[in-house]
Amino acid sequence: MADIVLQLLNLTKRYGRKTVLDNINLTLRSGRIYGFIGNNGAGKTTLMRIIMGLSFPNYGEISLFGEHGRKALEQQRARIGSVIGMPVFYGNMTARQNLHMRRMICRSKTLMDTEALLRLLKIDEDETGKSIMRNFSSGMIQRFGIAAALLGEPEFLLLDEPTVGVDPNGVRELREFFLSLNQEKGITIMLSSHILSELYRIATDYIFIHKGQIIQTITHEELQSRLENQDSEYLDDYFLKLTAQAEASR
Amino acid sequence: MIRLIRQEFYRLGKNSLMLGALVMVLCISVVVVGQSAPISLTAKGADFADIQSYMEILGYEIESVAEYDNWFQNMCFRTIVQNTQFMFWIGVLLAGFLIGEVFVDRTIAVPITYGYTRTSVYTAKLAAYFIFALIFSFLSLLATLIIFAQGWTNVSAMEIVHLFIFRALCDVGIVSIPFLIVFLCRDLVKTMTLSVGYAMIFTNSLHKTQANNFFEEILWHHPVFYYRKMALYGLRNYEEIILSVTLILAVTLALSFYIFHNLELE
Numbered sequence: 001m002a003d004i005v006l007q008l009l010n011l012t013k014r015y016g017r018k019t020v021l022d023n024i025n026l027t028l029r030s031g032r033i034y035g036f037i038g039n040n041g042a043g044k045t046t047l048m049r050i051i052m053g054l055s056f057p058n059y060g061e062i063s064l065f066g067e068h069g070r071k072a073l074e075q076q077r078a079r080i081g082s083v084i085g086m087p088v089f090y091g092n093m094t095a096r097q098n099l100h101m102r103r104m105i106c107r108s109k110t111l112m113d114t115e116a117l118l119r120l121l122k123i124d125e126d127e128t129g130k131s132i133m134r135n136f137s138s139g140m141i142q143r144f145g146i147a148a149a150l151l152g153e154p155e156f157l158l159l160d161e162p163t164v165g166v167d168p169n170g171v172r173e174l175r176e177f178f179l180s181l182n183q184e185k186g187i188t189i190m191l192s193s194h195i196l197s198e199l200y201r202i203a204t205d206y207i208f209i210h211k212g213q214i215i216q217t218i219t220h221e222e223l224q225s226r227l228e229n230q231d232s233e234y235l236d237d238y239f240l241k242l243t244a245q246a247e248a249s250r
Numbered sequence: 251m252i253r254l255i256r257q258e259f260y261r262l263g264k265n266s267l268m269l270g271a272l273v274m275v276l277c278i279s280v281v282v283v284g285q286s287a288p289i290s291l292t293a294k295g296a297d298f299a300d301i302q303s304y305m306e307i308l309g310y311e312i313e314s315v316a317e318y319d320n321w322f323q324n325m326c327f328r329t330i331v332q333n334t335q336f337m338f339w340i341g342v343l344l345a346g347f348l349i350g351e352v353f354v355d356r357t358i359a360v361p362i363t364y365g366y367t368r369t370s371v372y373t374a375k376l377a378a379y380f381i382f383a384l385i386f387s388f389l390s391l392l393a394t395l396i397i398f399a400q401g402w403t404n405v406s407a408m409e410i411v412h413l414f415i416f417r418a419l420c421d422v423g424i425v426s427i428p429f430l431i432v433f434l435c436r437d438l439v440k441t442m443t444l445s446v447g448y449a450m451i452f453t454n455s456l457h458k459t460q461a462n463n464f465f466e467e468i469l470w471h472h473p474v475f476y477y478r479k480m481a482l483y484g485l486r487n488y489e490e491i492i493l494s495v496t497l498i499l500a501v502t503l504a505l506s507f508y509i510f511h512n513l514e515l516e
Contacts, residue, residue, distance in 0.1 A: 049514075049515075049516075052362070052363050053362050053363070053368075054359050054362060054363070054514070054515040054516065055514045055515070056512075056514070071367070074365055074366070074367045075365060076365070077362075077363065077364070077365040078364060078365030079365075080363075080365075082363050084363075085516065088355060088356040088357045088359065088360060089355070089357070090261065090264070090355065090357060091355060092264065092265060092266070092267070093264050097264060100260075101257055101260060101261065102360070102364070104253055104256055104257045104260060105253050105254055105257050105360070105361055105364055105366070106364055107253075107364060107365055107366075152364070
C-alpha cells in the first residue's frame with residue numbers, strides 16, 4: 001500500500017444535472033509518470049481540482065498516500081505540488097516576491113532555494129528582477145507555476161496542461177525536466193496535455209478519460225504493443241479510436 | 251495559520267495601491283475628524299458670562315473658566331474618539347483589496363493547495379482583516395488626538411480605556427458588513443461598489459437624530475448609532491453596543507464561513 005500515491009473510489013461529481021465525473025476509480029503508484037488524456041470538458045481539470053481540495057465530489061472517496069478523510073487529506077496535500085489551469089500569482093509582484101510569498105506558507109520540511117528554482121526553470125532574470133508578473137508571457141507564467149509547485153520538494157506533481165503557451169524549445173526543456181524529476185528524485189507525476197506526442201515521450205502510464213468516465217488505463221509498454229498491432233505509430237490515432245469506441249458503446 | 255497572517259502583512263507591504271489608498275483615507279480622516287472637533291469658547295474669545303450661560307443650557311454649573319476648559323478638553327477628546335465615520339471607507343478598501351482581489355486573481359486557492367484547511371485560510375483572512383482595520387483606526391485616532399485634541403490629560407484612565415474598548419467594538423461592527431459582502435460577491439469591483447453603498451447609507455444617516463421609517467429603525471441598531479448616542483448622552487449604552495456588535499459579527503462570520511467552506515475554487 002505504501003507505494004500508492006493516490007486512490008480514487010467511485011468518485012462522482014455533478015454540476016446540477018450534468019455529471020462531470022462518473023464513478024471514477026483510479027490508483028496511481030509512486031515513481032510513475034501518468035499521462036492524463038482527454039478532450040476538452042472530459043473532466044481532467046475537475047478531477048485534479050477535487051484531488052487538490054479546490055472542489056468537492058458528490059460521492060466517492062479519495063485517498064492520498066494511504067490516508068483518507070477530510071483532515072488527513074488536507075495534511076497530505078502538503079506533499080503534492082500542483083499547477084491546475086493557468087498558474088495563479090500576485091500580478092503586482094515579481095516572480096521572486098511571488099515565490100517568497102509561497103515560501104512563507106509552504107509547510108514542507110525541506111524547501112527548494114528560490115534562486116535555484118528560478119535558474120532551474122530559466123525564469124528570465126530581467127523579468128524576475130525588474131518586471132512584475134502581470135507583464136510576464138504565458139510561457140514564463142507556466143514556468144513560474146512549475147517552480148511554485150516544486151518549492152516544497154513534493155513527492156507527487158499534479159500538472160494540468162503545463163506546456164500551454166510555452167514555445168517548442170521550452171516544451172522540450174520542460175519534458176526533460178519532468179523526466180529528470182521523476183528519474184532522479186522519484187517524483188510521481190500526473191500530467192495532462194493535448195500535445196500527445198510529448199506525453200508519449202515521457203509517460204510510463206496513460207489514463208484516458210472521456211465524458212467524465214475513465215475509459216482505459218494502460219502502461220506505456222502495453223500501448224506500444226497495441227499501436228504495433230494496429231499498425232499505427234501515433235498516440236493521437238489510438239486516442240481517437242478509443243473515444244470513438246466509447247461513444248459507440250454509450 | 252500565523253504563516254498565513256504573516257503573508258498578508260507581506261502582501262500589504264507590497265501592494266502599493268492598497269497601502270496608498272489606506273494611507274490617503276487615514277490622512278483624510280485625520281483632517282475631517284480633526285476639523286469637526288469642537289472649538290472652545292475661550293478660543294473663540296467669549297467672556298466668562300457667555301460661557302457660564304452656555305454651560306447652564308447644557309446642565310452644568312461652572313465657577314471658573316478653568317473649569318470650563320477642563321470640561322471642554324474631556325468633551326473634545328470624547329468627540330474625536332467617538333467619530334468613527336471613516337471606518338466605513340477602511341472597510342471598503344480592506345474588503346476590496348485584501349480579500350476581493352484574491353478571489354479575482356484566484357490566489358485564494360494557493361494555501362489550500364499547500365495543505366492548509368479552509369478553516370485556517372478563512373481564519374487568517376478574518377484575523378488579518380480586523381487587525382489591519384484596528385491598526386488603521388488606532389493610527390488615525392492617535393494622529394487626530396495629537397494634532398487636534400486640546401489637551402486630554404484630564405480624562406481619567408478608566409474612561410480612556412472604556413472609550414478605546416468601545417471604539418474598537420464600534421470599528422469591528424462597522425467593518426464587519428464589508429467582510430460579509432466580499433464573501434457574497436467574491437469580486438473586487440462588486441465588493442467595493444456594494445461596500446461604498448453601505449458606507450454612503452450610513453454616513454448619510456449619521457446626521458439624523460431619530461429614525462423616520464422602518465428602514466432607518468433597522469439602521470438605528472448599528473453600533474455606529476449607539477456610539478453616536480454615547481457621544482451625545484454619555485457612556486450609557488454599553489449593553490446595546492455589545493449586543494449590536496455581537497449580532498452583526500455572528501451573522502457575518504456564520505454566513506461568510508459557510509460560503510467559503512462550501513465554495514468551489516478555481
